[in-house]
Amino acid sequence: MNNPEFSISRRxxxxxxxxAGGGLxxxxxxxxxxxxxxxxxxxxxxxxxxxxxxxxxxxIYSPNPEVGQGVKTAMxxxxxxxxxxxxxxxxxxxxxxxxxKYQRQVAGGSGSLKASWATLRQAGATVRMMMLAxxxxxWQVSVDSLRTENSQVLGNNQKASYAELASEAVKQAxxxxxxxxxxxxxxxxxxxxxxxxxxDIFTGKAIYGIDIxxxxxxxxxxxxxxxxxxxxxxxxxxxxxxxxxxFGVYPFDDKIAVVAVDTWTALKARKALDVSWIQKTPPxxxxxxxxxxxxxxxxxxxxxxxxxxxxxxxxSQVDKIIEASFSCPFLPHNAMEPMNFFADVKEGSAELxxxxxxxxxxxxxxxxxxxxxxxxxxxxxxxxxxGFGRRLSSDFAEEAAKISRLAKSPVKVQWTREDDMAGxxxxxxxxxxxxAAIDKNGDFLGFHVRGAGLNVGNPTRENNFPAGAIQHLxxxxxxxxxxxxxxxxxxxxHNFVAFAEQCxxxxxxxxxxxxxxxxRMNLLDxxxxxxxxxxxxxxxxxxxxxxxxxTVSGWDKKxxxxxxxxxxYFSFSSYVAMVAEVVLENNKPxxxxxxxxxxxxxxxxxxxxxxxxxxxxxxxxxxxxxxxIDIKDGKSQQSNFxxxxxxKINESFPVEVHFVENxxxxxxxxxPALPPAAAAVANAFFxxxxxxIYNQPFTEAKKNLG
Amino acid sequence: xxxxxxxxxxxxxxxxxxPEMPLLWALRDSVxxxxxxxxxxxxxxxxxxxxxxxxxxxxCALPVSVFDGKKIVTIEGLSESGDHPVQQAWQEVxxxxxxxxxxxxxxxxxxxxxxxPSPSDADIDVALAxxxxxxxxxxRIRKAVHIAAQKAx
Numbered sequence: 001m002n003n004p005e006f007s008i009s010r011r012x013x014x015x016x017x018x019x020a021g022g023g024l025x026x027x028x029x030x031x032x033x034x035x036x037x038x039x040x041x042x043x044x045x046x047x048x049x050x051x052x053x054x055x056x057x058x059x060i061y062s063p064n065p066e067v068g069q070g071v072k073t074a075m076x077x078x079x080x081x082x083x084x085x086x087x088x089x090x091x092x093x094x095x096x097x098x099x100x101k102y103q104r105q106v107a108g109g110s111g112s113l114k115a116s117w118a119t120l121r122q123a124g125a126t127v128r129m130m131m132l133a134x135x136x137x138x139w140q141v142s143v144d145s146l147r148t149e150n151s152q153v154l155g156n157n158q159k160a161s162y163a164e165l166a167s168e169a170v171k172q173a174x175x176x177x178x179x180x181x182x183x184x185x186x187x188x189x190x191x192x193x194x195x196x197x198x199x200d201i202f203t204g205k206a207i208y209g210i211d212i213x214x215x216x217x218x219x220x221x222x223x224x225x226x227x228x229x230x231x232x233x234x235x236x237x238x239x240x241x242x243x244x245x246x247f248g249v250y251p252f253d254d255k256i257a258v259v260a261v262d263t264w265t266a267l268k269a270r271k272a273l274d275v276s277w278i279q280k281t282p283p284x285x286x287x288x289x290x291x292x293x294x295x296x297x298x299x300x301x302x303x304x305x306x307x308x309x310x311x312x313x314x315x316s317q318v319d320k321i322i323e324a325s326f327s328c329p330f331l332p333h334n335a336m337e338p339m340n341f342f343a344d345v346k347e348g349s350a351e352l353x354x355x356x357x358x359x360x361x362x363x364x365x366x367x368x369x370x371x372x373x374x375x376x377x378x379x380x381x382x383x384x385x386x387g388f389g390r391r392l393s394s395d396f397a398e399e400a401a402k403i404s405r406l407a408k409s410p411v412k413v414q415w416t417r418e419d420d421m422a423g424x425x426x427x428x429x430x431x432x433x434x435x436a437a438i439d440k441n442g443d444f445l446g447f448h449v450r451g452a453g454l455n456v457g458n459p460t461r462e463n464n465f466p467a468g469a470i471q472h473l474x475x476x477x478x479x480x481x482x483x484x485x486x487x488x489x490x491x492x493x494h495n496f497v498a499f500a501e502q503c504x505x506x507x508x509x510x511x512x513x514x515x516x517x518x519x520r521m522n523l524l525d526x527x528x529x530x531x532x533x534x535x536x537x538x539x540x541x542x543x544x545x546x547x548x549x550x551t552v553s554g555w556d557k558k559x560x561x562x563x564x565x566x567x568x569y570f571s572f573s574s575y576v577a578m579v580a581e582v583v584l585e586n587n588k589p590x591x592x593x594x595x596x597x598x599x600x601x602x603x604x605x606x607x608x609x610x611x612x613x614x615x616x617x618x619x620x621x622x623x624x625x626x627x628x629i630d631i632k633d634g635k636s637q638q639s640n641f642x643x644x645x646x647x648k649i650n651e652s653f654p655v656e657v658h659f660v661e662n663x664x665x666x667x668x669x670x671x672p673a674l675p676p677a678a679a680a681v682a683n684a685f686f687x688x689x690x691x692x693i694y695n696q697p698f699t700e701a702k703k704n705l706g
Numbered sequence: 707x708x709x710x711x712x713x714x715x716x717x718x719x720x721x722x723x724x725p726e727m728p729l730l731w732a733l734r735d736s737v738x739x740x741x742x743x744x745x746x747x748x749x750x751x752x753x754x755x756x757x758x759x760x761x762x763x764x765x766c767a768l769p770v771s772v773f774d775g776k777k778i779v780t781i782e783g784l785s786e787s788g789d790h791p792v793q794q795a796w797q798e799v800x801x802x803x804x805x806x807x808x809x810x811x812x813x814x815x816x817x818x819x820x821x822x823p824s825p826s827d828a829d830i831d832v833a834l835a836x837x838x839x840x841x842x843x844x845x846r847i848r849k850a851v852h853i854a855a856q857k858a859x
Contacts, residue, residue, distance in 0.1 A: 068804025068841050194800040201805035202793040204741015204781035208806060211740035219735070244707075262735040264727040336745050336753060336806040336840050385743070385806025386840050417746045607800045611846065615803055618842030641750035641838060650831035652844035 044166050046130070048101035049079050049123040056163035058085050058151060061095035063102040064112045065357055066197075067387040069670035070608035071112045073196045075120055077605055078113075081188045082124030082181060084148035085162070092196040097359045097379050107357040107384075108392050108488070110572035110668025113604060117665050125178045127169070131162050134169035183602055183663040192607035197383060209354035209382045212342045212412055218247055220403050220413045221266040223256040223273050224423055227634035229281035229483040232256060236274035243269045250406040257403045263414055281483045283634025286329075289454060292480050293431040296452035297325065302476035305462035308533040311437075314446035314472035320438040322508050326500035328696045330426035330454075330629040331489055332638075334646065337385020338420045343400035344410035349376045351410075352397055355384035362397035369398055370405065389488035390425055422639040426629060427489030428456035430496060434504040437472065442512050444470060444523065451477035451497075455486040461497050463536040465520075465570060466505070469527035484631060490619070491671035494571045498675030499624065499682070499696065502567035506683040507692065516566045516683070517550050537570040541599050544660050545575040549597035552658050553579035562592065565683025569676035573667035575599040575660070578617070580680035582688045589688045591621070591653040591681055599660035600667050606659075609669050614655040616673030622647025624678030625698040645699075710774045712737065715783025725771035729763075730754045732770040733780060741781035741809050745838070752837030755810040756780050762817035781809040784816065792816050795854035803841035811837050815851050819858055825851065 040054040051059040060076035135153035146155035200206035237249040245261035260266035341354035430453035437446030451459030462475040509519035528539040568577035626645035630637040638644040708725040745753030749764035757779040818833040
């Protein structure tokens with residue numbers, strides 16, 4: 001057998017064509033090189049997603065950053081499905097950041113599958129059709145007599161592998177009309193496929209940003225303001241610089257970088273820095289934040305985000321008003337991999353490598369900072385040890401570029417857990433008042449939400465159910481500026497609005513003596529038959545999801561000693577409904593089990609989808625029960641896992657997941673299961689104890705339950 | 707600096723190293739084994755768990771000097787080809803999401819099963835309560851521990 005040598009640098013020509021509709025770049029190249037086992041001279045790139053190598057293997061490039069949401073498995077599965085590739089032999093690689101070849105290379109908004117579904121299918125189907133055309137030409141038969149399966153074209157008692165056909169296939173005209181499979185023809189999608197990086201993860205070979213090591217690389221840590229609103233005043237770096245292995249100390253922005261031979265030396269030197277910090281803006285504290293937000297809840301006018309009918313008049317005329325207020329604290333992201341980034345800034349160019357949910361933003365920002373054209377800055381995506389919204393920012397990448405420029409060296413900047421947890425970019429602290437106007441017939445006539453949050457922008461999700469079903473509705477809010485920095489946190493705003501809303505609807509249903517599911521179903525029927533204003537959600541999909549969880553949880557059967565709570569929520573284009581079961585142990589409510597039904601359209605990877613839902617629910621309950629950041633004298637009182645409580649395995653609980661099976665284009669699941677989880681449990685706690693929980697974390701309220 | 711010999715995954719590594727450097731950073735920066743992860747630096751999250759003479763230990767908080775001559779096993783040294791029963795079980799259940807904490811979860815499980823070949827749910831809770839996973843993969847971890855126990859028997 002010949003050695004399958006090939007050279008990708010010796011390209012004789014490259015053809016670029018735009019495929020119909022998808023805007024795909026289609027190119028291939030060839031070179032004079034030794035013959036290979038497949039007859040290919042070199043790897044053929046059919047399009048930015050598909051590469052066929054001389055050894056016959058098919059590589060599929062996954063375009064989006066992998067943050068734990070599973071796209072590195074799911075996105076290539078979609079390509080492989082339409083390509084009819086043999087998944088067991090497909091290699092998956094992270095694609096480079098390239099805005100010309102790929103769209104929306106972002107891990108955020110649960111949007112990867114939804115945004116790229118059509119493109120990924122087309123990428124696979126286009127190449128499949130070219131394979132068919134090549135085989136038809138070779139065997140002098142019609143394409144219609146041929147079919148594809150497991151990376152092969154079959155028919156007419158003949159078969160050929162894609163690898164064998166590749167060199168002829170790339171010469172075929174790019175089909176102007178791509179035939180996609182019917183969902184009923186899917187062989188791979190909907191199955192449980194294991195994460196493509198599992199083996200590397202289980203053997204310690206998976207490379208996260210924190211694991212990057214490059215020749216000549218130095219290690220940097222940064223002394224950051226210990227409190228919000230602080231800047232350095234006097235810096236004495238003599239002791240730090242005296243430590244062997246320290247290369248330099250570089251003040252920049254409101255921080256000081258220490259660059260050393262390894263992480264530990266950098267950390268030691270940072271400790272040896274003598275810095276006095278001064279307050280640039282007044283130090284804040286949680287009690288003050290509480291007062292600001294409480295005052296704002298009574299302040300009119302607020303900014304109206306949605307107004308249907310005349311809520312003010314409706315509330316002034318009804319017999320009964322049900323009212324409840326809710327509050328949530330700042331939350332850190334606590335991705336298990338603390339922030340980090342590698343940068344190598346040279347004259348006229350910069351190379352960055354690291355974990356980023358928005359690599360393109362990092363590229364643009366770094367180019368801006370360095371005064372370089374965007375093309376001169378490369379950003380390589382690494383697998384991420386979680387993001388949860390924190391890695392949507394680019395501050396850590398910008399910081400690495402600045403330090404590399406100052407140190408004139410490639411550097412990896414490492415944040416400690418304390419830097420990460422105490423440094424802000426928190427889920428905004430918010431308060432809400434929910435009100436329902438009930439007329440004398442017991443009808444839900446008016447709905448009013450007023451929110452207030454710190455650096456939250458719009459604290460509401462104004463188009464949420466029951467909007468559309470209520471005649472008189474006002475959703476309004478206040479934003480208050482704070483020097484505590486905030487940012488998006490898994491299912492931004494939804495993550496607490498869902499709790500407040502779904503607990504409140506439970507309270508209204510209870511007051512009206514209606515079954516909580518029937519109560520919502522009736523409102524949905526109203527929204528369908530007589531919609532008020534814009535409807536964001538699909539009534540039938542919402543109802544089906546609720547009905548499914550009602551059935552699988554045995555909601556209508558009384559279980560001895562088991563108390564149930566319900567919630568249902570639509571976010572990021574997916575529908576989720578839950579029933580939580582609670583039992584009393586020593587008179588305290590304990591979560592026994594959560595049932596979840598979800599409609600995310602076509603299920604791409606069943607294992608991945610289930611994992612996201614279960615994880616979202618456990619993560620949601622962890623933060624709802626225990627998560628809290630207190631600010632005192634401008635400083636976070638929690639800075640590591642000794643003072644910040646995360647949910648543990650012994651506090652986890654069984655979760656049973658069911659999907660609404662349909663043939664609707666898929667939507668994401670990285671976020672949608674988290675928002676409604678805490679409400680289902682709080683509503684079950686109420687069923688068990690008669691006490692409602694209005695505030696997060698639950699830890700304080702739970703002491704009084706039972 | 708001090709001359710310290712680490713016995714990692716059956717190989718002796720002679721290091722001229724700050725004896726106060728935590729084992730974690732010695733493994734990652736000096737030995738070049740990055741499978742052991744940094745999560746908190748204070749022994750509270752379990753991401754840095756390695757086996758020392760068969761015992762699970764948090765490598766982030768103890769100085770490298772303590773480990774001179776001790777037998778250390780990291781995730782990279784668990785098996786030749788990634789087929790340790792715990793690794794197999796993790797694959798079968800498809801445990802990870804982001805995967806970052808899993809090296810620590812796996813090493814802790816290996817130590818648990820070594821002492822207790824048929825752990826109950828309560829035993830698993832005790833052994834793994836110090837390993838944080840923000841993705842919330844605990845239910846799959848529990849399932850995988852039971853499967854690994856069966857495989858190892």
